[in-house]
Amino acid sequence: MAFDWAGTISGIEGLEPTRELWFHPCNKALYTRKLPFKPGMSLLDIGCGPGAFTRRVYEWFDGNINITGADLDEFFIDYCRETAQKHLLDIRYEVTDAVGLMFPENSFDMTVSYTVADHVDTVPFFSEQFRVLRPGGTIAVMYVDGFRASPGNMIDYIPQIEETAPLMKTIYTHMSAQPKMQDGIQYRKHRKPEPEYLRLLAECGFTDLRFDCIKLHHSPDCTADEKTARLIIDAWFSNDIDMARSTLRKPVPVPIRDAAVRLAALLEQCKQARVDLWEKGVKLWDSVETDTIILQGRK
Numbered sequence: 647m648a649f650d651w652a653g654t655i656s657g658i659e660g661l662e663p664t665r666e667l668w669f670h671p672c673n674k675a676l677y678t679r680k681l682p683f684k685p686g687m688s689l690l691d692i693g694c695g696p697g698a699f700t701r702r703v704y705e706w707f708d709g710n711i712n713i714t715g716a717d718l719d720e721f722f723i724d725y726c727r728e729t730a731q732k733h734l735l736d737i738r739y740e741v742t743d744a745v746g747l748m749f750p751e752n753s754f755d756m757t758v759s760y761t762v763a764d765h766v767d768t769v770p771f772f773s774e775q776f777r778v779l780r781p782g783g784t785i786a787v788m789y790v791d792g793f794r795a796s797p798g799n800m801i802d803y804i805p806q807i808e809e810t811a812p813l814m815k816t817i818y819t820h821m822s823a824q825p826k827m828q829d830g831i832q833y834r835k836h837r838k839p840e841p842e843y844l845r846l847l848a849e850c851g852f853t854d855l856r857f858d859c860i861k862l863h864h865s866p867d868c869t870a871d872e873k874t875a876r877l878i879i880d881a882w883f884s885n886d887i888d889m890a891r892s893t894l895r896k897p898v899p900v901p902i903r904d905a906a907v908r909l910a911a912l913l914e915q916c917k918q919a920r921v922d923l924w925e926k927g928v929k930l931w932d933s934v935e936t937d938t939i940i941l942q943g944r945k
């Protein structure tokens with residue numbers, strides 16, 4: 647059976663709003679200060695998913711970086727190719743395994759991965775990047791260590807939000823009891839503490855090891871730009887809506903299915919109510935906070 651991350655773990659709807667927010671143009675300097683981007687360089691994004699990072703880096707550098715996105719999920723790669731074609735972005739995308747990359751050795755100046763290291767066998771993952779990097783090239787391993795969607799005063803203004811909590815608990819309790827390894831997917835099986843990742847980077851040959859963190863905090867009430875406010879609201883709800891919808895794609899008992907149907911509908915209503923309140927200028931001070939760890943090493 648095909649490697650189906652989008653169908654079994656999280657799809658485009660679940661990944662894109664948060665990534666569009668985290669790699670938003672207003673956060674560009676945070677990434678460009680911490681990662682050694684250079685015009686003309688070649689960059690490989692491993693486990694690129696629907697490709698938000700590849701497209702954003704392309705825009706940040708006006709297409710002056712040769713970007714390749716790689717993922718084992720064909721559905722994501724098809725989506726990336728179509729999106730790049732639609733927006734006339736010259737980005738290459740390939741279906742390939744992170745632990746058996748199709749690229750020859752010494753091909754790239756930088757390899758990046760965003761929220762992938764948790765799910766891929768660490769030593770082969772790092773070793774493959776060492777092989778495809780040019781001497782002096784950089785590996786950047788990025789992953790989210792904290793995501794908090796704080797409701798602020800939402801409950802006072804959007805009463806349906808209270809009903810979502812027990813439904814989410816019912817579904818998460820059921821889903822967390824199910825096996826996570828299926829069809830080659832190793833969900834969160836390889837997450838390690840930072841010192842252990844750093845030790846393994848050294849073991850795989852990397853030097854000049856660095857540890858960084860990017861902390862992001864966004865509230866729709868802190869922006870006058872409607873597109874950005876909608877993106878923050880989307881990011882607040884998207885993981886849970888995606889979780890409810892992906893539950894419906896699985897063979898689950900009827901009470902779980904009913905809970906997922908109700909939850910998806912309620913969350914959509916809450917999201918619309920939040921947008922309406924933003925448009926009226928009502929401040930709720932809800933926010934999304936993300937801590938992204940960045941580990942780097944040099945070949």
Ligand SMILES: C[S@@+](CC[C@H](N)C(=O)[O-])C[C@H]1O[C@@H](n2cnc3c(N)ncnc32)[C@H](O)[C@@H]1O
Nearest residue numbers: 651661693694695717718719743744760761762
């Ligand atoms: C949490 S998603 C992150 C996607 C993307 N980096 C982003 O932040 O939107 C993890 C990604 O890793 C990919 N992946 C997992 N195991 C992989 C493997 N062995 N080889 C290539 N890609 C893999 C999945 O298909 C998925 O797209």
